[in-house]
Amino acid sequence: MPVLLEAKNISKSYQGKNRLFGGSLVKVLHDVSLQLQAGEILAIVGESGSGKSTLARQLVMLEQPDSGEILLDGKPFQSVTAIHRQVRMIFQNPAASLDPRKRVYQLLEQPLLNLTGLSGSEREELIYRTLDQVGLNNDQASYYPHMFSGGQRQRIAIARALILNPQVIVSDEAVSALDVSVQAQILNLVMDLRDQIGMSWLFITHDISVVNVIAERVLVLYAGRVMESGPVKEVLENPAHPYTQRLLQSVPGAGDSDRLVAVVQMIPAAEAQAMEYTGCAYRHRCLLADQQCVKSEPPMISLAGRSVACFRAKSML
Ligand SMILES: Nc1ncnc2c1ncn2[C@@H]1O[C@H](COP(=O)(O)OP(=O)(O)OP(=O)(O)O)[C@@H](O)[C@H]1O
Ligand code: SF4
Numbered sequence: 001m002p003v004l005l006e007a008k009n010i011s012k013s014y015q016g017k018n019r020l021f022g023g024s025l026v027k028v029l030h031d032v033s034l035q036l037q038a039g040e041i042l043a044i045v046g047e048s049g050s051g052k053s054t055l056a057r058q059l060v061m062l063e064q065p066d067s068g069e070i071l072l073d074g075k076p077f078q079s080v081t082a083i084h085r086q087v088r089m090i091f092q093n094p095a096a097s098l099d100p101r102k103r104v105y106q107l108l109e110q111p112l113l114n115l116t117g118l119s120g121s122e123r124e125e126l127i128y129r130t131l132d133q134v135g136l137n138n139d140q141a142s143y144y145p146h147m148f149s150g151g152q153r154q155r156i157a158i159a160r161a162l163i164l165n166p167q168v169i170v171s172d173e174a175v176s177a178l179d180v181s182v183q184a185q186i187l188n189l190v191m192d193l194r195d196q197i198g199m200s201w202l203f204i205t206h207d208i209s210v211v212n213v214i215a216e217r218v219l220v221l222y223a224g225r226v227m228e229s230g231p232v233k234e235v236l237e238n239p240a241h242p243y244t245q246r247l248l249q250s251v252p253g254a255g256d257s258d259r260l261v262a263v264v265q266m267i268p269a270a271e272a273q274a275m276e277y278t279g280c281a282y283r284h285r286c287l288l289a290d291q292q293c294v295k296s297e298p299p300m301i302s303l304a305g306r307s308v309a310c311f312r313a314k315s316m317l
């Protein structure tokens, strides 16, 4: 499959503002690279503070990376307007991202007014068609966001992303706030839309059990670095990185197709970021760490169908 969205060596630092970082510049993303293929769902998984949302903001051009390159269809990002049309973002909390004073119709019309030259009747047709695609009816176009359940509000957020017919949707914890049964409905909707429309989806989550259900490929982030990435089947059934193994140990029955309940154990990645260290970012928590891991950073290598950054990866398989 051709590569649609590609990030090459993205790095990003922020001015630290909490006690741990002491006000100095904190590097949150370290040379992160990824490839999103046409028509696939790629999951990005990592615990709180691993840099998932920061990466998403760079990919949709809400922020500029300090270094690195992002390509869409092999070309560098040209203009913010073009990217905002082609790469759409869905946020975790639809209640916060949907203006409570606007009716659904206006919420869906807004991106069309901002970014297209469609006529009123063309906009109307598209709004009703998109509502139908996400399982909402025409009458609901006149409702306000507070009149919907959490799952329905996430459907509105998905409709707002879809309406511009983007090439890529980036969703950041799109189902995390929902009950498990509603999560399943939204995950099914995402998979149906991908099958019907064929857009690519970058699905960010801290819940590795969701990855199993929805994605073809997965990228595991820890402390702003890619630890392992590859097809879900290979990575989750036979992880080559100690951190991926640790994530999976917290999920009972991982590998089953059933909806799994446990969520990634939280390891304070921010703590790891704040420490001054050389070598592997995961070495402070890794039971296999030795002198080599302290001295140098493991390079990303290709191994058994995936990419992995660990000196001991071969012995894991
Ligand atoms: N604008 C900012 N200024 C300073 N620090 C920031 C900023 N944005 C993010 N960070 C820091 O960068 C790190 C990564 O944050 P980010 O929100 O990308 O993580 P995340 O993986 O999305 O976490 P979560 O699962 O909690 O959403 C955190 O330590 C966070 O405090
Ligand atoms: S490189 Fe060393 S410290 Fe890092 S994950 Fe591998 S074994 Fe552990």
Ligand SMILES: [Mg+2]
Pocket: 052, 053, 054, 172
């Ligand atoms: Mg986040």
